[in-house]
Amino acid sequence: MQYIEEVLQSVKESNPNEPEFYQAVEEVLSSINQVVEGNNEYQQQAILERLVEPERQAIFRVPWLDDNGKVQVNRGFRIEFSSTLGPYKGGLRFHPSVNQSVVKFLGFEQVLKNALTGLPLGGAKGGADFNPKGKSDNEIMRFCQSYMTELYRHIGANTDVPAGDIGVGAREIGYLFGQYKRISNQFEGVLTGKPEIMGGSSLRTEATGYGVAYFLSAMLDAKGDSLRGKRCLVSGAGNVALYLMEKLDQYDAVILSCSDSKGTLYCKDGLDVALVKHLKNEQGAELRDYLNELKDSEFTPVNQYPSDGHHVWRYEADIALPCATQNEITEKDAEALVENGCSVVCEGANMPTTADALKVFKDNDVFLGPSKAANAGGVATSQFEMAQNASMQKWRAEQVDEKLQQVMKSIFDTISATAKQYSNEHDLVLGANIAGFERVADAMLKQGVV
Numbered sequence: 001m002q003y004i005e006e007v008l009q010s011v012k013e014s015n016p017n018e019p020e021f022y023q024a025v026e027e028v029l030s031s032i033n034q035v036v037e038g039n040n041e042y043q044q045q046a047i048l049e050r051l052v053e054p055e056r057q058a059i060f061r062v063p064w065l066d067d068n069g070k071v072q073v074n075r076g077f078r079i080e081f082s083s084t085l086g087p088y089k090g091g092l093r094f095h096p097s098v099n100q101s102v103v104k105f106l107g108f109e110q111v112l113k114n115a116l117t118g119l120p121l122g123g124a125k126g127g128a129d130f131n132p133k134g135k136s137d138n139e140i141m142r143f144c145q146s147y148m149t150e151l152y153r154h155i156g157a158n159t160d161v162p163a164g165d166i167g168v169g170a171r172e173i174g175y176l177f178g179q180y181k182r183i184s185n186q187f188e189g190v191l192t193g194k195p196e197i198m199g200g201s202s203l204r205t206e207a208t209g210y211g212v213a214y215f216l217s218a219m220l221d222a223k224g225d226s227l228r229g230k231r232c233l234v235s236g237a238g239n240v241a242l243y244l245m246e247k248l249d250q251y252d253a254v255i256l257s258c259s260d261s262k263g264t265l266y267c268k269d270g271l272d273v274a275l276v277k278h279l280k281n282e283q284g285a286e287l288r289d290y291l292n293e294l295k296d297s298e299f300t301p302v303n304q305y306p307s308d309g310h311h312v313w314r315y316e317a318d319i320a321l322p323c324a325t326q327n328e329i330t331e332k333d334a335e336a337l338v339e340n341g342c343s344v345v346c347e348g349a350n351m352p353t354t355a356d357a358l359k360v361f362k363d364n365d366v367f368l369g370p371s372k373a374a375n376a377g378g379v380a381t382s383q384f385e386m387a388q389n390a391s392m393q394k395w396r397a398e399q400v401d402e403k404l405q406q407v408m409k410s411i412f413d414t415i416s417a418t419a420k421q422y423s424n425e426h427d428l429v430l431g432a433n434i435a436g437f438e439r440v441a442d443a444m445l446k447q448g449v450v
């Protein structure tokens with residue numbers, strides 16, 4: 001453990017005030033001691049020190065004009081973490097909470113996640129502390145154009161290929177792509193998650209949520225169980241949550257809850273998923289508007305949440321599916337979930353479980369599918385989009401879906417086999433961290449000191 005402790009200490013000292021980044025690094029490094037400690041080459045070649053240091057970080061000013069003619073300024077980021085396994089790849093997040101720590105933790109996680117897909121992808125993440133809420137379509141476009149006016153010099157179809165994340169969907173990717181094309185004079189697969197009419201892949205929009213459902217289904221299958229009739233708590237009501245709920249509905253699971261930034265929607269007999277999707281995607285409505293259509297539900301506003309956690313995790317259920325943001329399951333939330341009968345957690349959001357909550361789940365034998373494995377269907381389908389763009393092809397939705405299912409099953413099999421080799425087959429956190437690390441570290445060794 002000494003080598004790992006030394007690296008952790010140095011990460012803490014050289015990245016002060018970056019709690020999310022440190023949390024992500026600590027979780028990974030503390031679970032790979034069995035493969036690192038006996039291996040002098042990793043230490044000699046400073047594999048861990050290089051793994052936790054991004055290859056390149058761009059932080060830049062994003063000035064833009066609002067609808068009142070006033071200039072606004074935001075901070076933009078692109079952290080190119082690792083190109084060991086392929087071009088830098090990972091999403092862009094537009095949310096007021098974006099800062100260096102958040103983008104770095106997301107970039108670090110992305111490196112290992114992309115490794116688990118088995119596809120030729122490096123890892124990166126980016127975004128801005130821009131709040132898209134309440135902005136007009138023109139303001140969003142002007143922001144995206146300004147953001148790309150700096151970003152374009154760092155990216156390229158074989159260099160770095162961004163995609164969406166919180167606050168960035170097909171509309172934003174469309175504007176970003178338009179500006180990239182204008183400045184660079186290249187129509188190339190430089191972004192994924194594009195609208196299909198300009199080279200986007202079928203099912204990229206659905207892929208992360210569907211992928212979580214496929215992964216969860218593999219988890220239950222391994223226990224000789226299935227999703228039919230399982231009571232599920234979902235958080236979030238964005239891209240990942242909506243398509244996860246849609247697929248769970250097809251598997252005959254019962255979706256009891258979902259949430260947005262205003263509060264939690266709950267129905268003890270199961271939500272009408274098509275209505276939630278219609279309200280969010282077609283009407284741009286809030287979840288509380290659901291009650292105008294169906295009265296059998298309850299809505300709890302955020303100001304009535306418990307002070308030590310989130311209302312959405314305080315109901316009886318079999319499965320919890322966090323799909324909003326990082327650290328959204330606190331220690332108290334985890335205790336409440338366990339007390340209320342939840343025995344399976346599958347993470348749609350990136351790092352949604354705090355370190356204390358992870359411990360609660362582990363101590364209580366909760367079967368947990370970690371985000372870097374469970375939500376990898378999005379980035380895998382992004383790689384399918386890159387392959388289609390590079391070969392000027394368009395694959396049918398059925399082809400993409402089949403490949404997505406294969407990738408999710410293969411990730412589950414890989415991490416479950418790794419978990420079995422080093423501990424027990426249900427410790428998927430350990431399995432994902434070791435399997436992802438080994439793939440990146442072994443390629444780093446082969447590439448020399450770079």
Ligand SMILES: NC(=O)C1=CN([C@@H]2O[C@H](COP(=O)(O)OP(=O)(O)OC[C@H]3O[C@@H](n4cnc5c(N)ncnc54)[C@H](O)[C@@H]3O)[C@@H](O)[C@H]2O)C=CC1
Binds near residue numbers: 164166167238349
């Ligand atoms: N879009 C994608 O393909 C992928 C997304 N993810 C992760 O899934 C999670 C959700 O992302 P998307 O659904 O794409 O974003 P989105 O912007 O479509 O939806 C985000 C949802 O989470 C809620 N939310 C966001 N930040 C919050 C906060 N600080 N507090 C409370 N609620 C909050 C929003 O109200 C919204 O319902 C994120 O952790 C993201 O990193 C992971 C893999 C791929």
Ligand SMILES: O=C(O)CCC(=O)C(=O)O
Binds near residue numbers: 382
């Ligand atoms: O599709 C991509 O490139 C990235 C998706 C993403 O940001 C993630 O997996 O967290």
